Amino acid sequence: MNYKIAVIPGDGIGPEIVGASIKVLDKIAEKFNHTFNYTEVLAGGAAIDACDNPLPQETVDVCLASDAVLLGALGGPKWDNLPGDKRPEAGLLGLRKALGLYANLRPAILYQELKAACPLKPEIIGDGLDIMVVRELTGDVYFGEKGRDGDFAAWDIMKYTRPEVLRIAKKAFEIAMKRDKKVTNVDKANVLEVSRFWRSCVEEVAKDYPEVELNHLYVDNAAMQLVINPKQFDVIVTGNLFGDILSDEASMITGSIGMLPSASMADGKFGMFEPIHGSAPDIANQDKANPIATIVSVAMMLRYSLDLIAEADAIEAAVQKTLAQGYRTGDIFSEGMTLVGTVEMGQKIIENL
Amino acid sequence: MNYKIAVIPGDGIGPEIVGASIKVLDKIAEKFNHTFNYTEVLAGGAAIDACDNPLPQETVDVCLASDAVLLGALGGPKWDNLPGDKRPEAGLLGLRKALGLYANLRPAILYQELKAACPLKPEIIGDGLDIMVVRELTGDVYFGEKGRDGDFAAWDIMKYTRPEVLRIAKKAFEIAMKRDKKVTNVDKANVLEVSRFWRSCVEEVAKDYPEVELNHLYVDNAAMQLVINPKQFDVIVTGNLFGDILSDEASMITGSIGMLPSASMADGKFGMFEPIHGSAPDIANQDKANPIATIVSVAMMLRYSLDLIAEADAIEAAVQKTLAQGYRTGDIFSEGMTLVGTVEMGQKIIENL
Ligand SMILES: [Mg+2]
Ligand SMILES: [Mg+2]
Numbered sequence: 001m002n003y004k005i006a007v008i009p010g011d012g013i014g015p016e017i018v019g020a021s022i023k024v025l026d027k028i029a030e031k032f033n034h035t036f037n038y039t040e041v042l043a044g045g046a047a048i049d050a051c052d053n054p055l056p057q058e059t060v061d062v063c064l065a066s067d068a069v070l071l072g073a074l075g076g077p078k079w080d081n082l083p084g085d086k087r088p089e090a091g092l093l094g095l096r097k098a099l100g101l102y103a104n105l106r107p108a109i110l111y112q113e114l115k116a117a118c119p120l121k122p123e124i125i126g127d128g129l130d131i132m133v134v135r136e137l138t139g140d141v142y143f144g145e146k147g148r149d150g151d152f153a154a155w156d157i158m159k160y161t162r163p164e165v166l167r168i169a170k171k172a173f174e175i176a177m178k179r180d181k182k183v184t185n186v187d188k189a190n191v192l193e194v195s196r197f198w199r200s201c202v203e204e205v206a207k208d209y210p211e212v213e214l215n216h217l218y219v220d221n222a223a224m225q226l227v228i229n230p231k232q233f234d235v236i237v238t239g240n241l242f243g244d245i246l247s248d249e250a251s252m253i254t255g256s257i258g259m260l261p262s263a264s265m266a267d268g269k270f271g272m273f274e275p276i277h278g279s280a281p282d283i284a285n286q287d288k289a290n291p292i293a294t295i296v297s298v299a300m301m302l303r304y305s306l307d308l309i310a311e312a313d314a315i316e317a318a319v320q321k322t323l324a325q326g327y328r329t330g331d332i333f334s335e336g337m338t339l340v341g342t343v344e345m346g347q348k349i350i351e352n353l
Numbered sequence: 354m355n356y357k358i359a360v361i362p363g364d365g366i367g368p369e370i371v372g373a374s375i376k377v378l379d380k381i382a383e384k385f386n387h388t389f390n391y392t393e394v395l396a397g398g399a400a401i402d403a404c405d406n407p408l409p410q411e412t413v414d415v416c417l418a419s420d421a422v423l424l425g426a427l428g429g430p431k432w433d434n435l436p437g438d439k440r441p442e443a444g445l446l447g448l449r450k451a452l453g454l455y456a457n458l459r460p461a462i463l464y465q466e467l468k469a470a471c472p473l474k475p476e477i478i479g480d481g482l483d484i485m486v487v488r489e490l491t492g493d494v495y496f497g498e499k500g501r502d503g504d505f506a507a508w509d510i511m512k513y514t515r516p517e518v519l520r521i522a523k524k525a526f527e528i529a530m531k532r533d534k535k536v537t538n539v540d541k542a543n544v545l546e547v548s549r550f551w552r553s554c555v556e557e558v559a560k561d562y563p564e565v566e567l568n569h570l571y572v573d574n575a576a577m578q579l580v581i582n583p584k585q586f587d588v589i590v591t592g593n594l595f596g597d598i599l600s601d602e603a604s605m606i607t608g609s610i611g612m613l614p615s616a617s618m619a620d621g622k623f624g625m626f627e628p629i630h631g632s633a634p635d636i637a638n639q640d641k642a643n644p645i646a647t648i649v650s651v652a653m654m655l656r657y658s659l660d661l662i663a664e665a666d667a668i669e670a671a672v673q674k675t676l677a678q679g680y681r682t683g684d685i686f687s688e689g690m691t692l693v694g695t696v697e698m699g700q701k702i703i704e705n706l
Binding site: 118119120121124141142144146147148151152153154155156157158159160161162188191192193194196197198219220221223224227228241244245246247248249251252253 | 500510544547598
């Protein structure tokens with residue numbers, strides 16, 4: 001098959017990790033007989049430097065005309081003193097909005113070979129962790145009306161509409177159907193009206209997925225359960241604020257935060273895929289960056305946007321095998337392992353494909 | 354000195370754990386030459402049974418006429434089917450409101466002897482953990498206006514006023530002055546207007562405490578730092594919602610959640626003290642309950658409401674010593690330790706005073 005991929009290398013280590021990932025994708029094309037047509041476009045700092053705009057219209061147009069978007073990382077100290085709407089972050093927010101991305105998928109996976117970096121005791125982790133946090137991205141108190149009552153008070157409105165909750169819940173149940181068929185809804189329905197509403201919408205969607213087990217947790221309890229018993233979770237679905245907190249906490253308990261991918265999905269199969277780590281300008285252009293988070297983001301792209309499941313599985317298996325062979329970039333290096341750079345790590349993974 | 358203590362034994366194991374704690378307090382009275390006058394009053398399920406009201410006016414009056422309030426635990430399945438305002442929890446909320454309690458102090462302490470129960474690896478915990486989470490109790494999205502737009506949407510207003518933030522910040526800095534002189538403010542000022550306002554009020558209060566180091570964390574980062582590097586924290590100050598999440602997460606990382614006390618403070622020194630665990634009706638009246646969380650709540654009462662620091666230290670040291678001697682109630686029992694009941698655990702602590 002023929003697929004169009006918009007590629008945004010971005011800033012700092014972005015071009016290197018995206019470069020390594022594209023080579024992996026090329027190997028997949030060859031092996032599985034696909035054609036990937038890449039169109040490289042600018043966003044973030046690189047776009048500011050080139051055309052004084054963190055999100056040129058051409059970038060949006062190319063993304064919308066593609067099957068999926070692969071993003072490296074945006075931003076860096078060079079652009080930190082620009083006004084808010086001119087900064088690289090504005091490019092990312094603008095991209096999410098322009099592309100209608102409303103579902104942030106944040107897998108928290110423990111790599112057995114990197115178990116030593118996990119902050120939790122081995123008996124809690126057992127044979128591994130594999131949680132998918134599905135965070136709503138467009139609503140909640142982050143995008144509600146806000147204001148001040150003079151010097152006396154300030155406020156933000158936490159709000160969700162029915163269509164917003166239905167579509168994110170549907171996304172979560174669809175994902176659960178491809179996994180262990182368990183959804184944990186996280187809210188604060190014992191206190192918040194918006195949570196009671198959210199929960200009733202989730203329960204409505206659940207009726208269409210009788211095979212999926214649904215349970216509910218309050219957000220404070222969820223924050224505890226992630227530490228004490230993370231293996232109970234398959235898919236977690238929650239709002240923008242609670243998802244911000246819990247997806248970061250879930251990443252951290254894996255100890256593999258530099259290895260984790262993410263997806264931001266629109267309706268249907270379109271999505272943007274990127275590592276959760278930043279642009280690490282301090283190690284840019286030194287062949288030091290770890291490309292694994294971006295390479296597994298490519299695997300997510302194949303799985304969720306292009307429906308190429310065997311291809312996605314192949315990449316993930318190759319990454320596992322490369323780690324098992326002892327190859328490590330500097331950020332995950334430990335005694336007795338083989339230190340490699342960005343390019344070599346990519347090559348080893350390709351050899352294992 | 355002479356002190357008036359209002360005592361609310363409450364439901365389930367409440368009367369047993371409060372009973373054991375009062376005996377400890379009696380021993381303190383004898384040893385340090387104080388007089389504690391106890392007035393026992395009803396709230397929660399016990400009050401519903403006696404007078405069909407989870408918070409009789411007499412209870413409020415007695416509490417307000419006292420120097421501090423000691424509470425066991427409220428609630429149980431017996432009262433779960435009553436309407437919201439008739440349930441035991443309504444008694445607790447009513448008590449907080451009537452007594453003007455706005456600062457929830459939640460220490461997260463790791464007991465060295467119970468280190469095995471901690472979910473984090475030993476290298477993260479090091480020689481122990483001692484965090485104080487100061488959570489605002491009266492404002493935030495929990496108490497803002499709320500409503501629905503028909504079937505289409507629901508909303509809650511997240512709001513803080515200047516006096517609310519100033520008083521909780523002052524409480525946090527006062528506590529930090531008696532500890533390691535470090536305050537971490539947790540908010541989401543990169544997104545929320547109420548957080549930017551909150552932060553500016555905290556910074557205003559900080560000027561009065563030049564000896565205290567103040568830093569700021571976003572709530573998602575704080576949830577990560579608690580897992581990966583909890584030893585960086587001394588006092589955490591935050592709003593009602595973020596405090597709900599983070600105080601529970603902080604308790605959980607100690608692994609000693611059944612051993613932790615709490616205080617809810619009003620202006621000045623008045624406060625209500627209670628264990629963070631529940632009323633455990635399944636083990637009530639069997640001499641099985643662990644009284645330690647309530648006994649260390651009494652130590653908090655001495656420290657924060659009565660200014661009896663040496664007396665508070667003595668109780669905490671006696672608890673540590675009793676654990677070091679190997680005495681354990683069933684909930685914290687492990688191989689090789691000596692199993693004791695509620696009454697005997699209290700007696701061993703008294704012997705160690
Ligand atoms: Mg976050
Ligand atoms: Mg809580």
